[in-house]
Each structure stands twice: as structure tokens, then as C-alpha cells.
Amino acid sequence: MHMNLNELAIHGGKKVRDTLFPAYVTAGAEEKAAVSKVIDGGVLSNYLGAYHENFMGGPVVRECEAEWAAYFGAAHALCVNSNTSGLIAALGAIGIGPGDEVIVTSYSMSISATAPLFYGALPVFADIEADMFCLDPASIESLITPNTRAILVVDLFGQPFDAPAIRALAKKHDLKIIEDCAQAPGASLNGEKAGLLGDIGVFSLNYHKHIHSGEGGILLTNDDDLAQRLSLIRNHAECVVGPMGVTDLRNMIGHNFRMTEIEAAIAMCQLRKLGGLLNDRWDRVRYFESRLDGFEGFSMPKVRDGAVHSFYVHPCLWNMETGVDRNRFVEAVKAELPCFELREKEGVKLGAGYVRPIYYLPAFQQRVALGGNLNPLVDARQDFGPGLCPVAEDLHFNRLISHEFIVPSMQESDIDDVVRAIEKVWDQRHKL
Numbered sequence: 101m102h103m104n105l106n107e108l109a110i111h112g113g114k115k116v117r118d119t120l121f122p123a124y125v126t127a128g129a130e131e132k133a134a135v136s137k138v139i140d141g142g143v144l145s146n147y148l149g150a151y152h153e154n155f156m157g158g159p160v161v162r163e164c165e166a167e168w169a170a171y172f173g174a175a176h177a178l179c180v181n182s183n184t185s186g187l188i189a190a191l192g193a194i195g196i197g198p199g200d201e202v203i204v205t206s207y208s209m210s211i212s213a214t215a216p217l218f219y220g221a222l223p224v225f226a227d228i229e230a231d232m233f234c235l236d237p238a239s240i241e242s243l244i245t246p247n248t249r250a251i252l253v254v255d256l257f258g259q260p261f262d263a264p265a266i267r268a269l270a271k272k273h274d275l276k277i278i279e280d281c282a283q284a285p286g287a288s289l290n291g292e293k294a295g296l297l298g299d300i301g302v303f304s305l306n307y308h309k310h311i312h313s314g315e316g317g318i319l320l321t322n323d324d325d326l327a328q329r330l331s332l333i334r335n336h337a338e339c340v341v342g343p344m345g346v347t348d349l350r351n352m353i354g355h356n357f358r359m360t361e362i363e364a365a366i367a368m369c370q371l372r373k374l375g376g377l378l379n380d381r382w383d384r385v386r387y388f389e390s391r392l393d394g395f396e397g398f399s400m401p402k403v404r405d406g407a408v409h410s411f412y413v414h415p416c417l418w419n420m421e422t423g424v425d426r427n428r429f430v431e432a433v434k435a436e437l438p439c440f441e442l443r444e445k446e447g448v449k450l451g452a453g454y455v456r457p458i459y460y461l462p463a464f465q466q467r468v469a470l471g472g473n474l475n476p477l478v479d480a481r482q483d484f485g486p487g488l489c490p491v492a493e494d495l496h497f498n499r500l501i502s503h504e505f506i507v508p509s510m511q512e513s514d515i516d517d518v519v520r521a522i523e524k525v526w527d528q529r530h531k532l
């Protein structure tokens with residue numbers, strides 16, 4: 101009987117590897133000590149939503165903010181409880197409201213496009229760059245109307261957005277730029293750090309990011325007035341604007357977006373590790389790319405001229421000329437590989453595409469975002485149908501392959517297993 105020892109796992113053969121990839125864990129002794137210190141001190145959060153010296157939070161929150169501001173060379177850093185909260189605060193701070201429009205990307209995590217809806221404003225989807233995956237400046241200008249107030253850009257996968265071109269547009273049309281830099285801590289463009297490439301930058305410290313505090317977010321801005329408005333929205337502005345003498349009351353019904361002292365203690369330790377973690381990540385990227393040098397199936401990511409890319413994800417582009425179906429190829433490689441330890445339920449960290457273009461979400465398809473009559477999507481001029489952003493759709497449905505096998509916990513032997521799986525499937529692509 102003929103037995104093929106190299107049979108693809110997707111056809112019932114033996115996987116290239118069974119044992120899990122090593123967990124990516126960034127918190128350890130330093131964080132433990134810092135958290136213990138907070139708990140021993142007894143003050144787990146020290147905010148008051150009132151005109152009071154504790155309005156800006158406790159000592160660790162403030163120390164964390166000073167450290168993040170210094171690291172990035174920002175005039176202001178503000179801790180919040182997530183990037184999601186941070187984006188909502190940012191749009192509030194610049195005065196977004198019903199009738200306003202915000203240009204957003206079609207390809208990112210949902211909040212990068214849905215944040216304007218919280219103010220009854222309309223997100224207007226622009227397309228992305230075919231090779232860099234950030235908002236395409238050429239796609240933006242025709243979408244600008246007299247109602248456009250801002251552009252919400254994303255440094256997707258860790259690639260800084262095209263700041264020179266988008267800033268020029270913003271200047272010409274008097275628009276603010278909000279930068280979602282959740283995936284780009286430590287990235288930069290022409291020496292300027294991601295987070296400060298727009299008017300307000302928003303980092304995420306959720307568990308999945310380069311560095312994290314479990315949940316959390318950091319806002320950066322060099323604008324004193326915006327910093328004050330952000331701090332108000334973060335902490336019950338409505339109770340404070342009176343005694344503080346704030347005259348512009350737009351969006352000054354605040355939230356509770358406060359970070360605790362515990363998370364701030366962790367966020368401070370994590371920032372100190374960022375440089376080392378990025379170096380390790382870049383080593384993995386170099387090794388992965390060198391191992392697949394000349395591979396015909398897909399090409400390696402481009403980095404914008406003058407940019408430092410932080411590679412939250414390593415985005416590769418499928419070679420359409422192979423005639424092989426990308427989805428089937430990815431499915432077959434996934435079948436050969438294990439999950440990461442601690443993240444077994446998330447599946448193998450390899451994807452055909454990333455997340456569907458945001459306008460495929462039910463909120464846009466059914467044009468329902470808010471209760472009552474204030475629903476900016478009802479009269480939206482965009483149809484939210486297939487073809488709205490052809491580049492994002494082509495990347496997602498046909499060309500992009502995203503993976504996280506470049507996280508610092510991956511050793512060269514782990515990456516070798518990934519490469520073996522890719523080569524095994526490639527060699528038998530005619531059987532897919």
C-alpha cells in the first residue's frame with residue numbers, strides 16, 4: 101500500500117507541529133511589584149468626578165501620564181480605560197456633533213469607524229492603500245463636504261499613515277486628525293512618533309496589544325485646550341465645567357473613562373519594556389522574511405519610506421498569479437500549525453484577510469446606529485454595499501494574509517515550523 105508520509109493535515113495527514121507555540125506574556129515581576137505596591141497603599145483609584153484636586157486622578161495615574169508624555173515627547177498624555185473610550189473622547193474633544201461628517205477607514209477594528217456615531221455624526225468610508233493598508237489620501241478628498249470636520253486615521257498593523265499627504269488635506273479643508281495608533285506604539289514617520297502624527301493620538305493597552313495593562317488606553321496631544329477637554333470628557337465634565345469656568349459646553353456631558361491606579365502601575369512598567377519588545381519583534385520579522393526570501397506564494401509587507409513599522413501584525417500579499425485559492429491555502433497551513441499557549445480558543449494566528457471591511461457590519465447594512473430619530477446612517481449618501489471600497493475588499497477577500505508569528509515569544513525554531521508548514525502546503529498546492 102502506498103502511504104504518503106507528507107500528506108497535508110487538511111486531508112488527514114500528520115500536522116507539521118502539535119505542541120502549542122509559546123505564549124506572548126509581557127507582564128512579570130516588575131508589574132507584580134508595582135501592583136502590590138498600589139494594593140499595599142490601599143488606594144486603587146483616586147478620581148473624583150468633581151472640581152477637586154483629585155479630578156485628574158491618583159498619583160500613579162499621573163506618574164504614568166508623565167512617563168508616557170516624556171517617552172513620546174508629548175505635551176500631554178492622558179490615561180483612559182480603553183482605546184475605544186479614547187477615540188470617543190477624542191471626537192468629543194474636537195466638538196463633533198450631529199450633522200458632522202468624519203472620514204474614516206474602511207479597514208480596521210470597528211471602533212475606528214463607529215466612534216463618530218456616538219455623537220450622531222456620520223462616518224464616511226474612504227478606501228485604503230493597496231500596499232500600505234492605511235487610509236489612501238487619494239480616496240479622501242472627493243469625500244470632503246462642507247460638513248466634514250475630521251479624519252480618523254489608523255496606523256494599521258503598525259504602519260504609520262501617510263501623514264504628509266493627509267495633513268495637507270486637513271490643513272486645506274480645516275479638518276482635525278485623530279490617529280488610532282492602537283497597533284503602532286513605537287512606530288514613527290520621518291522621525292515623528294505615531295501618536296503625535298495627528299491632533300490627538302490614541303493607544304490601546306488591551307491584552308492583545310504590544311504592551312498592555314489588561315484593558316486600558318493612552319491619549320496623546322500637544323494641544324493644551326484639547327487635553328483639557330479630553331480630561332473633562334474622561335471624568336464627568338458636566339459636574340466640573342461650571343466651577344472650572346469652561347465656556348464651550350459642546351460634548352461636555354462626560355463619561356467615566358477613568359483608568360485605575362493598578363492599571364496605571366502596569367502601564368508604566370509596560371512602557372519601559374516597549375523598546376526591547378519591539379527589537380525582539382523586528383528580529384522575528386527579519387528572520388521570517390529571510391526564511392521566505394524568494395517564496396512565490398506571497399510577498400512580504402512594504403514599509404512606508406521614512407517609516408518605522410511596529411508590526412502588530414505581519415501583513416503579506418498573496419500572489420494572484422499562482423492561480424491557487426488564497427483561502428484554501430491559508431486553511432491548509434492553519435491545519436498544519438498549533439495555537440498559541442493561553443490563546444488556544446482564538447485559533448491559529450493566521451488569517452485570510454483581517455476583519456471584514458467595517459461597512460459590512462449590521463449597523464451599516466441596516467442603517468441603525470442610535471435609538472430615536474437621531475440616526476445619521478438613514479440619510480447617508482454611501483450605500484455600504486459591495487464595491488464601496490474596492491481596494492479594501494480586494495485585500496480582504498482575495499489578497500491579504502495576516503499573521504502574528506512574529507511576536508517576541510516565537511523563537512527561530514518556532515518560526516522554522518511555520519515556514520515548514522507554508523512550504524509543505526505550497527509544494528502540494530495542486531492538491532488543494
Ligand SMILES: *Cc1c(COP(=O)(O)O)cnc(C)c1O
Pocket residue numbers: 181182183184185208209211212254280282283303304305306316317
Ligand atoms: C485594539 C484596537 C482598538 C480597540 O482598542 P481597545 O483598547 O480594546 O478599545 C481600536 N483600534 C485598533 C486599530 C485596534 O487594534
